[in-house]
Amino acid sequence: MYRSDQDLLLAIYDNKDEKAFKVFYDRYAKLLLNWATKRTGNRDLAEDIVQNFWVIFWSKSHAIKTDDFGVSRTYLIHYFTYRMLDYLRTSASKFLGSEFVLESMANEDGYLHIIEDIQVKDMLDMIDRVLIDFPTLTQDIFKSIWEHNLSVKDTSKSFGVSEKVVRTHYKKVLSVIQDQTKTFIGTQSKSFKLFLEIIILVGLLK
Template sequence: MTDKQLLERISQKDEEAFRMLYDRYRRLFFGWVLSRLNDEDASCDLTQEFWISVWTAPEKIQCDDTGSAKNWLLRHISFGIMDYIRIQCKRLEITDEMLIEQKIRVMAYTHVQEDINFLELQQLIDDILRNLPPLIRKVYELRCVRNFSAKETAKVLGIAESTVYNNLSSALICLRNELTLQYTTNDSGKLKILLPILLLLLN
């Protein structure tokens, strides 16, 4: 059953359909949030609010030509991440709040929401990671893609937890540097929108 069909049933308050959609994406969406916030409690709260919004307003969710809502849902939950970052910056009085506000406003335009495809975001990251040393790449995969804890990652790879943290830091620094370079040199309008979002989420 496609996402579109499930959403139609959810609009009629079909709990089974909601459970099916939830089971389809819960790991992906929670992992997406957790890998960007690095805060399990905040990630749980944000994803819970996200799923409540799916239940209460399924008619707002847009599907692609194949009936999939994944990209729209990823955009929606990413906007929630942006809101969380903005609130945290205000609470902590972060000095670069103006920059973050600028990124949030960029994401707010409807035509941008329609254009962004998060498969492109992942492709950008994959291209960069492909050129990194194997250990750094594996640590990033386990921590940020498969959502392993630092302890689990260390056990799987047979390395110290401190090595996990160091390699993950190296991966994120490399990603930020490469994405910054692409942002300053690429003429694609779509990438000019995508790259600042990636850079913010990798901070």
């Protein structure tokens, strides 16, 4: 009945269609849980973050955009990451403990302002422009790790190359992206360091 993420999102937002929500949830729940677990290092915390996100999603599904093919995966991950950062500032998350990789972000003044100023579409467009200048294999390796959230090991098996080759190709792209991101926030070292911490969370660095 529903052939694209776009169809599902419209049904959820316009009609509060619970069946559409279930289809969308089944499609992405595991991905988001794995994403949060990998970045927080805490499964229980990740489950709370994801549960909180789906509550927000139910009332704000219009915030999730789709690409030209009606797929929301990339935008969903980015939006989820921002909401994850918001959650980590709450007393509920702190009650669970602070031994997770994102804890330092809660102490950075103004980081939410920087995040909200970063337009996801601008970031994605910039990455696309960077990738065009690289060979096909390099592009595919980068997309496998960043866009599809595969590990270096799994990417290595997928392309039949060594993990060292995967890391080399990935770092080539990443180096250019890091240079390009300076245009978003300026070149002051403190701000750039903060931005690098943020893009770790949105999946550019692993």
